[in-house]
Amino acid sequence: MNVFKPKGDFDAASFDSGKDVAAESARWLKEAFAPARGSAPDRKKFLTDTGVPIEPLYTPAHLDRIGFDYLRDLGFPGEYPFTRGDRPGMNRTDPFVVSAYAGYGDAEASNARFKRLLDVGAEQILVALDLPTQCGYDSDHEMAAAEVGNVGVAIDTLADMEIMFDGIRADSVKRIGTLGNSIGPIVLAQYAALGEKQGVPWDRYTVNLQNDPLKEYIARGTQILPPAPAAKLAADCVGWCAEHAPHWSPMTVCVNHINAGGAGSSMGTAIALANVRHYLDLLLARGHSIDQVAPLLHMFPDERHDFFVSIANLRALRRIWARLMKESYGAKSPEAMACKTTVYGHGQEALAEPLNNIPRTAFGTLAYMLGGASYIYLAGYDEAVSTPNENSARVALRTLQIIANEHGFADAIDPLGGSYYVETLTAQIEKQILDGMAQIERVGGALPVISTGFGRRVMTEGAVRRQRAIDSGDRPWVTVNMWKQKPNVPNTAFRGDAQAAERQLARLAQVKANRDQARVKAALAEVERATAEDRNTVPSVLEAVRAYVTEGEIVDIWRRQFGTFVPSTDF
């Protein structure tokens, strides 16, 4: 009989030999790895974008070093501290929601696009608004010239909402909503009034808003008012939903733009959590309880450079959120302690050879799925240069469906949990985020991050560091610093649709001429009073929206009452 027998000391005895893993790892590094590495320079810098050095090999010794304790640090999915997932079944029973971010031109053009996306299998539509709408200008305002319908759809009144969702009932998708960061109460009112128009009660559909104005001042740039009143208006939306639609998600606090702008995902997460604290404090001061409002806030984490950091970041974020809610805010309900996450799959997208952005964004998205995100969007391969075209939007949705259903990616929950590497990185990223939070505390919190220039400074410094890493080749980037190709901006890039813009202007003029002017006047007066008396602004705005008051007419009242932001000229 030919029975395989291990030779030499490779037998059971050697496993109990009392050899120390740390010592053995050190031996391997010296005797095996170092000679293999030779004296040639490293082919790249083994350093995450957030600044964690990556070792060649991770072993149980690393878990000892971070003092890994399974029950304390991980626990189980859907249970404190939620490291392994915000819900018990995760993708096994409760798959992430396949989401599409779309909108361009006017309501008509967008309606047709949405229907095609739903046909392909989109489960959630997040409406991309054009810049005038995001910045509080009606399409006929002089600041809107040349920008109507360019980077998203123009929405001036409820009439546009009715057309945009014609034939798409609010309860036919898992979530419906938009960004509306600086106009939160208005977009919330538009989506509430849409249900009324369609005859769908608020408890039958779910509205999701980004409604996170604080990051606009340092990262995204659609701010209208000074930061303090802008945050208050955003918090009003959460407060109103807590009373009238507690299952909606009226605020998604973003790391995304802060990281992309240069802060890095760890400092970006710290800044976003400071913003969370600011919004929550406003709500608590209004008499809400933490268990009532925390479940209404979602996070929008972001990491596009390092696959494993992305996974570690989501896991660390959930752990930090759970402890923050429980220990700092005294939350009692698991819903308040479970951090729900929306993500947008990116990679290092390049302008040259844009089809290469398909694998890039797919890998970025896979990391988010492995990290346990609840709602996932995926960037179109042409998104760096345009609102996604029909084809790229379809490829993005199909990629999400492939990740959700093929390869067995989504079979086991938190499949990388317990990995020496991922657990070590999760602990390291957690520490970076906590250090960032401590630094922000010293600056004074969310508003001083903006007013002292701290936020912009860390972003510019990070962006310069990234540019240097690309220019020097420390951060490899195919077709940009390896196998270089000329960048190419296709002719379809953010090309305004002149016809859609004309339709929009005509519709706006028609709506303004035909609405009940007395009702408009009364509604505007009530918006003015509610704002001046520091009441929750949503009820007054909802009545104005129902009366076909334009977005710009409401924002003008806020501009008069609160003033406008002063753009920073620091760089």
Added chain:
Amino acid sequence: MTPATAGAAQRRKIRVLIAKVGLDGHDVGARVVARGLLDAGMEVIYTGLRRTTEDVVRAAIEEDVDWIGVSILSGAHQVLLPKLRRLLDEAEAGDIRIIAGGIIPQEDIPALCENGVSQVFLSGTSIAEIVDYLMRESAPQSKDMT
């Protein structure tokens, strides 16, 4: 540095106004370029976000700059850049030159260049390339300090 550019640098540092016009709020690229030009020894002023073309012209004249670097990623370049050129010329500041950066389709570049934009740098251009261009182009036509 060629002798000509060395001479220009001695006469006067190159002054650049980095500008964001219109509603486009993405200014990371603009800020990174501003830092890069500053590090290369130029004098750099940044307008901040959401400026009108009129604001930019006013700032450019007040700050007596040689160049305006406009960053546009929102697709409004075809309207805003020619308008900026026209306003500069009308304000008798025709000697202030414009470069543009960001997301601008290839197809649009020749028309922009015919309408008074000196050069377009797309996303992905290295800072060194922009610095070299400004040094080279500033040399013969640099403003006289007298």
